[in-house]
Amino acid sequence: MGFLAGRHVLVAGAGVTGRSAAEALLAAGASVLVTDGSADRLEALEPLLPGVALVPGLVAPPPEVELVVTSPGWRPDSPLLLAAEAAGVEVVGEVELAWRMGLELADPPAWLAVTGTNGKTTTVGMLESVLRAAGIDAVACGNVGLPVVDALLAGHRVLAVELSSFQLHWSPSVRPAAGVLLNLAEDHLDWHGSFEAYGAAKARVLTGEIAVAGADDPYVAGLLTGSTAPVHVGFTLGAPEEGQLGVLDGDLVDRAFGPDTVLASVADVRPGGPSGIADALAAAALARAHGVSPEAVRQGLRDFRPGAHRAEFVAEADGVRYVNDSKATNPHAAGASLRSYDSVVWVAGGLLKGASVDDLVRAEAHRLRGAVLIGADREVIATALARYAPAVPVAVLDDATMSDAVRAARSMARAGDAVVLAPAAASMDMFSDYAHRGKAFAEAVVALTGQTRA
Structure with a gap:
């Protein structure tokens, strides 16, 4: 890549994103330095990145550094990033790096971007499935796991990009062909400082050619109205108005991209319930923005299977269902999870990250x-x-294991109830991530009941 050749670039963070960014920068001819607070992580990178300088714990960029590429979790007030700003050195994220690299390609891929407090991973998975049903070389990437630079360099024609608020904060020039803001609720306020700053970061997804957003949330709808995108599209769980996608007589209906068109049945959507249907409408809107046919939308939604730890049925014993929704890492997501059941024993807790649970409860x-x-x-x-x-009835368990929690929940449940792990909080106080937490829940359920899904 011409704009990177010979430049001195510092990569902040030695995790998956940092490694991919460093590899892409090396391939583009940059001189690369990687720093991280963990010497062990840097040591693990050494055999994987020959030719890259590895320096632990930098708090200021060396004088020769012309660009800093930060991993998304690094806060803007990190000493290194503040020092870079003070020195006039630009700081961008890996997503921004991928965007700029794509601009130098003769035929860059189309970006269809998804953000929101909840439902991002499900929506990009649905979108990927729909695009592939249309015969398009597409891949889900970004916050879903595959770094965007890797997807770009692999040559995929359409990128279904999941973007967190952190990634959007560090991506000032990304302008997707179409982008959707699913919803907004309190989350990551400890990182952004305020709900307004969090919302402003999320709203960056609405700056491309076609902006899509949830019309049922007045705050989100207001961000759509204020978007600079030439085309605005809403989606709603009610009957759609002109320029919207919505639900009518049990069908997903498009009134935005041509005459009124039935795209799929509500029965085609998994996971079901209001949140799953909203995600399907959002995915359909992005696919239709890219010219995908109604038939491909229907087939892609039918083909899609939700990922692990999202409303995942674990077992049923004595008439009680056990459901793992460990991915419900904030109150908004937990509310969507609980609304799928009439009678619930709720397993919750973790790191709330400054969010309030009052409205949820x-x-x-x-x-x-x-x-x-x-x-x-x-x-x-x-x-x-x-x-x-x-x-x-509430059981507050001090110094408890997940097995303790499942035993307590079982003692409260009655036939017809669902025991639902929907933590409303992040997991890193007790577990390595939400997947580790969900796995612990599932293992505890199986151990206690002796049953699991076939």
Whole structure:
């Protein structure tokens, strides 16, 4: 890549994203330095990145550095990034790097981008499935796991890009062909500083040619109205108006990309329920923006299977269903999970990251048979339950394992109930990530009940 050849670039972070960025920069002819707070992570990179300088714990860029590429989790107030800004050195993320590299290609791929507080991974998975049903060489990438630079260099024709608020913060010039903002709720306020700053980062996805957003949320709809995109498209769980996709008589209907068109049946959508249908409408809108036929939308939605730890049925014993929704890492996602069941024993807790659970508890109290609380912020959730659901039995478990939580939940449940792990919080206080937490829940259920899904 011409703009990178010979430039001195510092990569901040030695994880998956940092490694991919460093490899792409090397291939483009840049001189690359990688730093990380963990010497062990850097040491693990050494045999994988010959020719790259590895320096632990930098708090300021060396004088020769002309560009910093940061991993998305690095906060803007990190000493290294503040020092780079003070020195006039530009800081971008790996997504921004991929975008700029793509601009130098003779035939760059189309970017269809997805963000929101919840449903991002499900939506990009649905979108990838729909695009492939249309015969398009497409891949889901970004926050879903595959770094965007890797997807770009692999030569895929369409990138279904999941973007977190962190990634968008570090991507000032990304302008997707079509981008969707699914929803917004309090999350990552400890990183962004305020809900408004978080929303502003998310709204960057609406700066391309076609902006798509959830019309049922007034705040999100307002961000769509304020978007600079030439074309605005809404999606709604109700009957769609002109310029929207929505639901009518049990069908997903498109009134934005041509005459009224039935795309699929609600029965074609997995996961079901309001959140799954909303994700399907968003994925369909992006696919239709790229010219995909209604038949391919229908087939792609039928072919799609949700990923692990998202509303994942684990087992049923004594009439009680056990459901792993460990990916519900904030209150908004947990609410969507709980609304899928009439009577729930809720397993929750972890790191709330500054988010409030009051609205969640107030809205869903009527469906709670009981609650089992674990993790660092368990008392915060317990306080909300005491205030808004005082009749609900609550077990607050100190220094507990997931097995302890499942045993407590089983003792509360009755036939017809669902025991649902929907933590409303991040996992890193007790587990390495949400997948580790979900796996621990599933293993505890199987050990306790002796049953699992075939």
